[in-house]
Amino acid sequence: AQRVTQPEKLLSVFKGAPVELKCNYSYSGSPELFWYVQYSRQRLQLLLRHISRESIKGFTADLNKGETSFHLKKPFAQEEDSAMYYCALSEGGGSNYKLTFGKGTLLTVNP
Amino acid sequence: GAVVSQHPSWVICKSGTSVKIECRSLDFQATTMFWYRQFPKQSLMLMATSNEGSKATYEQGVEKDKFLINHASLTLSTLTVTSAHPEDSSFYICSARSVRGYNQPQHFGDGTRLSIL
Numbered sequence A: 001a002q003r004v005t006q007p008e009k010l011l012s013v014f015k016g017a018p019v020e021l022k023c024n025y026s027y028s029g030s031p032e033l034f035w036y037v038q039y040s041r042q043r044l045q046l047l048l049r050h051i052s053r054e055s056i057k058g059f060t061a062d063l064n065k066g067e068t069s070f071h072l073k074k075p076f077a078q079e080e081d082s083a084m085y086y087c088a089l090s091e092g093g094g095s096n097y098k099l100t101f102g103k104g105t106l107l108t109v110n111p
Numbered sequence B: 001g002a003v004v005s006q007h008p009s010w011v012i013c014k015s016g017t018s019v020k021i022e023c024r025s026l027d028f029q030a031t032t033m034f035w036y037r038q039f040p041k042q043s044l045m046l047m048a049t050s051n052e053g054s055k056a057t058y059e060q061g062v063e064k065d066k067f068l069i070n071h072a073s074l075t076l077s078t079l080t081v082t083s084a085h086p087e088d089s090s091f092y093i094c095s096a097r098s099v100r101g102y103n104q105p106q107h108f109g110d111g112t113r114l115s116i117l
Helices: none
Strands: A003-005 A010-014 A019-021 A024-026 A032-038 A045-049 A072-074 A083-090 A099-101 A105-110 B004-007 B010-013 B019-025 B030-038 B044-051 B067-073 B076-081 B090-098 B112-116
Touching (some): A003 A083, A010 A019, A099 B044, B004 B090, B019 B090, B019 B112, B030 B067, B030 B076, B044 B067, B076 B090
Parallel strands (some): A010 A105, B010 B112
Antiparallel strands (some): A003 A024, A019 A072, A032 A045, A083 A099, A083 A105, B019 B076, B067 B076
């Protein structure tokens, strides 16, 4: 069965510092990986998906199949980046397209 | 675009009553909707996948007679928690995928906080 691991429940950095939120997965097939973000009192929003290979709000994430990782990175953190971040995996394709979520990492960017 | 609305956002009711939660895709049509449950400080756990016009597919361990799902149209799915008990208190979140395009991502509602007294 697929599994998504986010080893850090909490991550605190200072404004302007680099940030990396770790995500590892286990899945035997070819998964699709996502990062979702939930700002305070807001709904879950899609931040990135690996097939898009784009940078959103300065964040990037590269799928490393050898290390089964999809870490989220930003070179210079901003206070408005403070939020809960969830890594998620989909089996890809198909009409159902289920997501398996990690437990989430709460990022706090201090001034 | 891609807005998903959930109603109600918060409900408190007595043990033994049934509670219906609605999930609507406001500006797109959704072939598939998903229902999740989230306990405090924990991740989202998929309960069931709802396909328009057919029976929902439940995840292992989720009682289908307890959590009734109806997906009668391309813009509406409902989750009914039947004979609710305090242990059913949780945060329920729905998501929807657009029928258009390939590999469309899931868009999430705001969630419904259910408290059973």
